[in-house]
């Protein structure tokens with residue numbers, strides 16, 4: 361089988377790069393050609409981040425303002441499959457993803473081509489995913505499946521550990537007490553298995569049940585209380601983004617946003633978690649099911 365596959369992504373820390381590599385291994389082993397493009401930015405965001413630089417990108421994430429990327433070219437004019445790596449930043453598609461998606465040669469190959477989206481994140485990707493789905497729809501891509509891996513630890517724990525990772529540049533155990541941040545090594549290893557599953561669908565060129573199968577195999581992280589929380593937070597982030605983008609003294613407003621975020625996380629989030637446990641899970645399981653189905657409904 362010699363199918364042509366394009367795997368394109370941006371990865372600041374290398375986590376998404378590793379996920380894409382492992383996902384594509386089965387395609388390569390089966391004799392397909394896999395063209396990998398790791399997109400670079402003209403002006404890289406700092407890694408490790410400072411707290412100031414980290415929060416300063418929130419308005420552009422929410423408002424979809426792109427940044428300049430290093431130009432790239434693609435070897436083929438048509439692919440059998442495009443593996444599109446993306447990550448959420450502030451509950452929106454990341455600025456680098458949003459930027460490279462606008463590349464004209466990528467837009468050209470996306471049209472009428474099967475696309476599998478792959479994301480690795482902390483734990484809130486659904487808001488951003490709704491926007492990714494729309495962007496792919498506008499590109500007339502055939503969005504056939506998705507994979508979303510996340511940090512499985514408690515929301516509050518992963519909040520501390522991701523900051524340790526992003527502000528110190530090391531994906532290791534904070535103070536040797538906290539767990540490792542980001543997508544767990546075992547989950548990254550297991551993505552190879554999802555690649556094997558996708559390969560069978562590629563061979564048949566019939567993608568109908570792939571997302572369903574990936575979800576059953578735990579390849580799509582969906583937790584209702586987190587979805588509920590990020591939907592509310594997403595609407596608020598957008599309001600903050602609009603306000604901050606119009607202010608002259610952005611530093612002050614970004615600091616206020618940071619405090620808002622901390623309060624939301626420590627007060628609002630635990631309340632939602634308890635409501636989910638006591639009310640939603642036992643009494644609204646049908647509603648939760650429908651919500652999840654709508655998220656997994658692609659093009």
Ligand SMILES: Cc1cc2nc3c(=O)[nH]c(=O)nc-3n(C[C@H](O)[C@H](O)[C@H](O)COP(=O)(O)O)c2cc1C
Nearest residue numbers: 371372373374375376449450451480481482483484
């Ligand atoms: C500025 C910024 C904002 C982020 N916001 C989110 C978010 O809203 N939800 C989430 O689950 N993860 C978030 N993350 C984590 C990323 O999605 C991603 O998993 C992590 O940065 C790994 O980097 P890589 O994909 O570039 O390798 C954020 C990371 C950064 C740098």
